[in-house]
Amino acid sequence: MKIVVCIKQVPETNDVTIDPKTHNLDRRGLAGVMNPFDKNAVEQALQFKATTDAQVVLLSMGPDDYAQSLREGMAMGADSGVLLSDRAFAGADTLATGYVIAKAIEKIGDVDLVIFGRQAVDADTGQVGPIVAEFLQQPQITYAATLRLSGPNEVTAERLLEDTKQTLVAQLPAVVSVRSELNPPRYPTPRNIQLSFEKPLTIWHHDDLDLDDSRLGQAGSPTIVTKVYAPKPVKRELTPLTGTPQEAASQLIKALKDRQLL
Amino acid sequence: MSKPELWVVAERRLDHIEPTTQQLITKANQLAGDRFHVVAVLLEATTDHLEDELTTYGPDEIRVVRDDRFPTATDAELADALKQLVDAAQPNTVLFGATITGRSIAPRLQAKLQTGLTADCLDLRFDDDTLVATKPSYGDNIMCEIICPDRRPQMATVRPNTFAAQPTPNGAELTTAKVDFHPVTRLHVTAATPVVNTATTVGDASRVVALGRGAASAATIDAATQLAERLGGRIGVSRPLTDQDRFTHDDQIGQSGNTIHPDLILNFGISGAVQYLVGMQDSQTIVSVNSDPNAPIFAASDYGYVGDAQAFMTALLGQFA
Ligand SMILES: Cc1cc2nc3c(=O)[nH]c(=O)nc-3n(C[C@H](O)[C@H](O)[C@H](O)COP(=O)(O)OP(=O)(O)OC[C@H]3O[C@@H](n4cnc5c(N)ncnc54)[C@H](O)[C@@H]3O)c2cc1C
Numbered sequence: 005m006k007i008v009v010c011i012k013q014v015p016e017t018n019d020v021t022i023d024p025k026t027h028n029l030d031r032r033g034l035a036g037v038m039n040p041f042d043k044n045a046v047e048q049a050l051q052f053k054a055t056t057d058a059q060v061v062l063l064s065m066g067p068d069d070y071a072q073s074l075r076e077g078m079a080m081g082a083d084s085g086v087l088l089s090d091r092a093f094a095g096a097d098t099l100a101t102g103y104v105i106a107k108a109i110e111k112i113g114d115v116d117l118v119i120f121g122r123q124a125v126d127a128d129t130g131q132v133g134p135i136v137a138e139f140l141q142q143p144q145i146t147y148a149a150t151l152r153l154s155g156p157n158e159v160t161a162e163r164l165l166e167d168t169k170q171t172l173v174a175q176l177p178a179v180v181s182v183r184s185e186l187n188p189p190r191y192p193t194p195r196n197i198q199l200s201f202e203k204p205l206t207i208w209h210h211d212d213l214d215l216d217d218s219r220l221g222q223a224g225s226p227t228i229v230t231k232v233y234a235p236k237p238v239k240r241e242l243t244p245l246t247g248t249p250q251e252a253a254s255q256l257i258k259a260l261k262d263r264q265l266l
Numbered sequence: 267m268s269k270p271e272l273w274v275v276a277e278r279r280l281d282h283i284e285p286t287t288q289q290l291i292t293k294a295n296q297l298a299g300d301r302f303h304v305v306a307v308l309l310e311a312t313t314d315h316l317e318d319e320l321t322t323y324g325p326d327e328i329r330v331v332r333d334d335r336f337p338t339a340t341d342a343e344l345a346d347a348l349k350q351l352v353d354a355a356q357p358n359t360v361l362f363g364a365t366i367t368g369r370s371i372a373p374r375l376q377a378k379l380q381t382g383l384t385a386d387c388l389d390l391r392f393d394d395d396t397l398v399a400t401k402p403s404y405g406d407n408i409m410c411e412i413i414c415p416d417r418r419p420q421m422a423t424v425r426p427n428t429f430a431a432q433p434t435p436n437g438a439e440l441t442t443a444k445v446d447f448h449p450v451t452r453l454h455v456t457a458a459t460p461v462v463n464t465a466t467t468v469g470d471a472s473r474v475v476a477l478g479r480g481a482a483s484a485a486t487i488d489a490a491t492q493l494a495e496r497l498g499g500r501i502g503v504s505r506p507l508t509d510q511d512r513f514t515h516d517d518q519i520g521q522s523g524n525t526i527h528p529d530l531i532l533n534f535g536i537s538g539a540v541q542y543l544v545g546m547q548d549s550q551t552i553v554s555v556n557s558d559p560n561a562p563i564f565a566a567s568d569y570g571y572v573g574d575a576q577a578f579m580t581a582l583l584g585q586f587a
């Protein structure tokens with residue numbers, strides 16, 4: 005069995021600021037780490053590996069320094085990593101990202117299960133998984149809260165919708181995106197960290213894949229970000245309530261009556 | 267020439283319409299003016315009448331497609347049905363609620379249509395016929411405006427409770443459409459248990475007593491419960507309190523919880539982190555009690571008291587009695 009886990013590298017913290025001059029995100033000095041939700045996906049794949057002969061391949065699209073989070077995943081126990089890195093891929097939105105990832109999964113070949121994290125904590129979309137599932141023409145299970153191999157060629161998942169708990173059974177190959185409730189991800193052991201440097205990390209560039217150039221990068225991305233800004237919480241005119249709690253409470257009651265809230 | 271169509275894809279929540287659908291119809295009506303034809307698209311079983319819960323909100327049209335397989339259909343099957351409807355009508359814009367369901371079907375449809383989809387939006391407007399969608403990223407620390415200039419339809423999922431639903435007397439024209447249902451045989455829903463949640467959620471309450479880490483003792487929570495009862499409201503919590511047995515994620519207010527806009531919210535012992543504020547800053551009247559005069563929550567409040575949460579609650583309850 006072959007499992008691909010898609011991982012994205014994200015800034016270490018979400019406390020990003022905006023450069024007042026360029027109005028661009030200032031990500032200087034922020035180290036890259038594996039998207040926290042993707043660790044749940046890696047953990048799930050490793051649990052399958054422990055009970056079957058599964059081979060776990062990590063897949064990531066991004067600049068060369070994304071190799072760092074691929075090593076992180078291999079240090080958790082994944083067998084190998086593939087990095088999709090090319091200037092032609094840069095500036096991709098979810099559609100163009102999903103396209104290249106789906107093409108790479110086809111090239112990896114004989115993939116039984118593709119696991120995604122719930123969402124990338126920088127972009128916060130959760131769209132790439134379903135997009136890849138559609139491009140691969142495979143069934144999808146999103147937001148899986150539990151996942152198990154229920155047959156030689158089958159996974160069973162539970163998914164919690166707003167109003168319903170669903171049990172879903174998919175014949176492999178299939179695409180699953182997982183919630184963080186699924187598991188606590190393991191930490192890399194010193195031995196696995198050491199081993200991770202011996203595991204194969206392959207880089208695929210544009211010419212390694214069979215791609216339609218009009219679907220790549222910025223040109224292949226239907227959406228454009230036209231403005232980036234820091235949200236200003238609407239500041240309100242504060243009326244202080246003063247004195248003892250009793251005094252303050254009666255001031256509040258009067259104010260709420262004036263506003264016809266009492 | 268007929269007006270371009272602005273779609274809201276209706277979502278089912280057990281035997282009802284998901285409230286986000288109604289919120290989106292109201293917003294779509296406001297955005298449409300005379301320029302767009304607002305269509306609520308409803309996929310339902312032959313015995314359903316969910317359109318009754320949409321008419322009140324006055325879209326121009328409710329386009330109903332009936333098939334008994336819809337209520338239990340999988341994401342790919344629903345996306346396939348919507349793809350056929352989009353191909354037939356060529357809408358300008360398609361909106362979904364950013365619920366689990368909406369966020370699962372919309373990107374699948376997006377890939378079929380090879381168009382743009384902006385996730386989890388907090389605001390929408392039109393520049394001519396281009397949708398400008400405001401989307402938070404980096405855990406709500408950054409806002410982005412995103413457009414899809416060249417491809418149609420342009421699509422967005424919108425965070426629940428971002429807009430308020432308003433009934434209107436306009437009514438709606440009821441039409442029907444047909445699609446071919448293409449079953450996906452490799453995926454089955456083998457069980458579906460309703461998550462019984464009879465109590466109104468914090469998202470629906472018009473009065474909310476919100477508790478944070480500074481109002482977490484059992485005695486304070488008891489006082490807050492009485493206060494919520496007296497006000498006819500509900501208790502909501504900041505994220506740290508979801509660790510307590512009494513509260514769950516459903517009670518949480520904020521970016522990763524509920525976005526609410528009640529008539530009145532009383533915040534007790536909540537510092538006012540941005541992830542909390544985004545969930546409640548559109549409340550009508552905001553009152554906050556915090557022992558720290560510099561707590562950021564005060565800048566987002568209409569009334570504030572610097573002092574102990576429980577003492578204030580006790581005083582308030584005393585004066586109600
Ligand atoms: C990606 C992300 C998503 C998040 N999503 C959410 C979310 O959806 N919702 C959410 O709430 N948080 C969320 N958080 C966490 C958020 O950043 C804050 O950590 C959290 O809101 C703090 O909760 P708090 O105000 O209750 O606790 P604290 O920040 O610890 O504040 C406690 C407050 O109580 C006051 N206090 C103490 N004792 C008393 C007393 N006796 N009387 C009165 N006041 C007292 C203190 O002065 C202090 O201001 C998220 C964080 C991240 C990174």
Ligand SMILES: Nc1ncnc2c1ncn2[C@@H]1O[C@H](COP(=O)(O)O)[C@@H](O)[C@H]1O
Pocket residue numbers: 010011012013039041042045063064065066098101105119120121122123124125127128129130131132133
């Ligand atoms: N550049 C990328 N490379 C590999 N996987 C990705 C990439 N971007 C997103 N993903 C995967 O898609 C999931 C959803 O990401 P997003 O749609 O960006 O929120 C992530 O949790 C990852 O599993």
